[in-house]
Amino acid sequence: MKHVLVVGSGRVGRTLTHMLAVSEHYRIRVADAVPDAAAQVATEVGLAVEAFGGSVTDRETLLEAMQGVEAVVSAAPFAANPQIAECAKTAGIHYLDLTEDVEVTRRVRELAEGAAVAFVPQCGVAPGFISLAGVHVIDQFDSVSTLTLRVGALPDQPNNRLKYNLTWSTEGLVNEYLHPCESLRLGELTMVQPLEGKEEVVIDGVTYEAFTTSGGVGTLCHSYEGQIQRLDYKTIRYPGHLELIRFLLHDLRFREHPDELVEIFHRSIPATRDDFVIVSVRGLGKIGERYEEKTFWRKIEGQYIAGAFFTGIEISTAAGVAGVLHLLLEGDVPQRGFVKIEDLSYDAFMATPFGSYYAR
Numbered sequence: 587m588k589h590v591l592v593v594g595s596g597r598v599g600r601t602l603t604h605m606l607a608v609s610e611h612y613r614i615r616v617a618d619a620v621p622d623a624a625a626q627v628a629t630e631v632g633l634a635v636e637a638f639g640g641s642v643t644d645r646e647t648l649l650e651a652m653q654g655v656e657a658v659v660s661a662a663p664f665a666a667n668p669q670i671a672e673c674a675k676t677a678g679i680h681y682l683d684l685t686e687d688v689e690v691t692r693r694v695r696e697l698a699e700g701a702a703v704a705f706v707p708q709c710g711v712a713p714g715f716i717s718l719a720g721v722h723v724i725d726q727f728d729s730v731s732t733l734t735l736r737v738g739a740l741p742d743q744p745n746n747r748l749k750y751n752l753t754w755s756t757e758g759l760v761n762e763y764l765h766p767c768e769s770l771r772l773g774e775l776t777m778v779q780p781l782e783g784k785e786e787v788v789i790d791g792v793t794y795e796a797f798t799t800s801g802g803v804g805t806l807c808h809s810y811e812g813q814i815q816r817l818d819y820k821t822i823r824y825p826g827h828l829e830l831i832r833f834l835l836h837d838l839r840f841r842e843h844p845d846e847l848v849e850i851f852h853r854s855i856p857a858t859r860d861d862f863v864i865v866s867v868r869g870l871g872k873i874g875e876r877y878e879e880k881t882f883w884r885k886i887e888g889q890y891i892a893g894a895f896f897t898g899i900e901i902s903t904a905a906g907v908a909g910v911l912h913l914l915l916e917g918d919v920p921q922r923g924f925v926k927i928e929d930l931s932y933d934a935f936m937a938t939p940f941g942s943y944y945a946r
Contacts, residue, residue, distance in 0.1 A: 587610075587611060587612060587613050587634065588611060588612050588613070588656055588657075588915045589612070589613045589614075589615070589654060589655045589656055590606065590612050590613070590614055590615070590655055590656065590657050590658070590659065590911065590915075591614075591615045591616075591617060591638075591651055591652055591655040591657070591658040591659070591679075592606075592614055592615070592616050592617070592658075592659050592661055593617050593618070593642055593648075593651070593658060593659070593660050593661060593662050593666075593670055594617075594618060594660065594661030594662035594663075595616050595617075595618040595620075595623045595624045595626070595627040595661075596623075596661065597754070597897075597900050598661045598684060598710075598900060598903050598904055599616065599618070599627070599661035599662075600627050600630075600900075601891075601896045601900040601901065601903070601904035602659065602661060602904040602907060602908060603616055603627055603628075603631050603635060604631055604891045604892055604894060604896070605891060605904050605905065605908050605940060605943075606908060606911075607631050607632075607633040607634060607635055607892070608633070608891060608892050609908075609912075609939040609940070610634075611912070611939065612634065613634040613635075613636075614631075614634060614635045614636070615635075615636050615637075615638055615651065615655060616628050616635060616636070616637050616638065617637075617638035617640070617642045617648075617651045618641075618642065619641050619642060619643050619662075620641065621637070621638070621639055621640060621641055624637040624638060625637040625639075630894070631892075638650075638651045645669065645672070645673055648669065648670060648673040649673050649676060649677055652673060652674065652677040652679055653677070655679055656679060656680065656915060657679055657680035657681070657682065657911060657914065657915060658670065658673075658674050658677075658679055658680070658681055658682070659682045659683070659709075659907055659911060660681070660682070660683040660684070660685075661684060661907075663755070663757065664683075664685040664686070664687040664690050664758065664761075665690075667683050667685055667687075667690050667693075667694065667707075668690060668693045668694070668697075670683070671683070671693070671694050671697050671705060671707075672697060674703065674705075675697050675701050675703070675705075678702060678703055679703055680703045680704045680705075680706070680914055680915075680921075681694070681703070681704070681705045681706070681707075682706045682707070682709050682907055682910060682911055682914070683706075683707045683708070683709065683907075684708070684709055684710040684714070684903060684906075684907055685707055685708060685801075686708065686710075686712070686713055686758060686761070686762055686800070686801030686802060687761065687801060688765065688768075688800060688801055690707070691707045691708060691804075691805075694707045694924070695707075695924045698923050698924035698925075699923070699924075700923075701922055701923060702922055703921070703922060704914060704919065704920060704921055704922055704923065704925050705923070705924050705925065706910055706914060706919070706925040706927070708801075708804045708805070708927060709906050709907035709910045709911075709927065710902075710903040710906045710907060711737060711739075711863060711865065711886075711899075711902040711903050711906050712735070712737035712801075712802035712804075712819070712865075713801060713802055713803065713804030713805075713927065714804070714903075714906040714907070714910075714927055715865065715902070715905075715906040715909075715927075715935075715944060716735050716737050716802065716803075716804075716819070716865055716867070717735075717803075717804050717805075717806050717926075717927040717928045718927060718928070718930060718932045718935055719735075719865060719867045719882050719884075719932070720733055720735055720806055720867050720869075720928070721806075721928045721932060722867075722882060722932040723867045723868075723869040723880050723881075723882050724810075724814075724869060725932075726869070726873070726880050727869060727871035727872060727873055727878070727880065728871070728872050728873055728874065729871050729872045730813070730814050730869055730870070730871035731814065731815045731816065731870050731871050731872075732814070732815065732816045732817070732868075732869065732870040732871070733810075733814055733816070733817045733867070733868070733869050733870075734816075734817075734818060734819075734820070734867070734868045734869075735802065735803060735806075735817075735818070735819040735820070735866075735867055736787055736789075736796050736819075736820050736821075736822050736864070736865075736866040736867075736868075737802060737819075737821065737822060737863070737864065737865050737866070738794065738796075738821055738822025738823060738863070738864045739753050739754055739861060739862075739863050739898065739899040739902075740753070740794075740822070740823070740824065740861060740862060740863075740864065741753060741858045741860060741861050742858075742860040742861060742862065743858075743860065744824055746855065747826075747830060748826075748827055748830050748831075748855065749823070749824035749825070749826055749827050750823065750824070750827055750855065751855060751856055751857060751858035751861070752851065752852075752855050752856070752857040752858070753857070753858060753861040753897065753898075753899050754899045754903075756848050756851050756852055757848055759851070760844050760847055760848050760851070761800075761801075761844070762780070762799040762800050762801055762802070762821070763780055763781060763799060763831060763835060764780060764800070764835070764841060764844060765780060765800035765801070766778065766779060766780065766800060767779070767780055767798045767799060767800045767801075767803070767818075767819065768800075768803055768807045768808075769798075769803070769807060769816075769817060769818040769819070770807050770810065770811060770814055770815070770816060770817040770818070771815075771816060772815055772816075773811065773812050773813070773814065773815050774811065774812075775807055775808065775811050778798055778818075779798065780797075780798050780799050780800055781797055781798065781799070781828060781831060781832055781835070782797060782798050783796075783797055783798045783818070783820060784796070784797045784828055785797075785820070786825075787822060787866070789822075789864055789866055789883055789885075790883070790885065793825065794822045794823065794824060794825065794864075795822070795823055795824070795825045795826075795827065795828055796820035796821060796822050796823070797820055797821060797823075797828050798818065798819070798820055798821075799819070799820065799821040802819040802820075802821065803817070803818070803819035804926070804927055804928070805926045805927070805928065806819075806928055809926060809928050809929075822864050822866070834847060835847070859888065859895070859897050860888070860897075861887075861888065861897050861898045861899055862885055862886065862887045862888075862898040863884075863885070863886040863887075863898040863899055863901075863902040864883070864884075864885055865882075865883060865884045865885075865886070865902075865944075866881070866882070866883040867881065867882040867883070868880075868881050868882075869881075884944055884946060886898045886901055886902040886943065886944065887901075888900075888901065889901060901943055902943070902944070905940045905941075905943035905944060908938075908939075908940040909935045909938045909940040909941055910927065910930065910935070912938040912939065912940060913930060913931075913934055913935065913938060918930075918931070918934055
């Protein structure tokens, strides 16, 4: 069995612990800034799960928690990731995370230079699985001119003006609305502003809107610069959401006070566990001399694992990193340095015990 440390026992950490435990390939140690939270998850899951007794908020405690494990997965807030990654390098264990934050990923890339272990950030759904799906579409062409990546975590029954409920990290939600977004334009890496490029998207007969947000494309633009003329990532929402977000961030100037907006969202927008995740990729290009379009989409809904219910965003995010972790520990991923998700095999990922969560 493989021995893994999961840092963070919130929604994704709890889901990941359940997934790994029921696969029977792993022993899991759960750690958190609040030791009682880690203990609660360990007690709930049972099986091959242990709780680390300390509060992992400092370097020394993190290094203690990493003793005897082969890899650490950070399911902690993205701001904590650089310290966790630094400790992983010192401890000589593989590092994986779920962050969409571009600056955090740049720091992880720096730490990966010369490392004797692998650093694999951005392993969730977006960034993460969406890149695998993108490469899966690219591989069906002889040459690709356009690749569009669209992902949305949405409530089943939106009942407010924003047409949105809190389904995941509110801090992460606001963060992706604030920062510039990487894309390819005429084959060159370009930074575009968030909340732009509004378009109508129809998936499985339902009409949504999509617009630019940061982080979801991961490192894909860097990998395909000069090879694809146009590549971009947008977030999917119900129609009408974008206009109200622009009003809050620009007209009411919450762009300058994001912490206040997070607080307002927590106070005013109800959370829901009735959700789903849409993943959509569209490619345009040549197969032989024929100009063709290829599409890929999945809808991931909540389901039960070992008697406990998990939401669509929890399932899709945890399955993304679990599949990458499995490939890494089986030796099917480069074992040192910075590893990009798009360098992994889509087919190999889908063949892991966790690929079934993304099955159509």
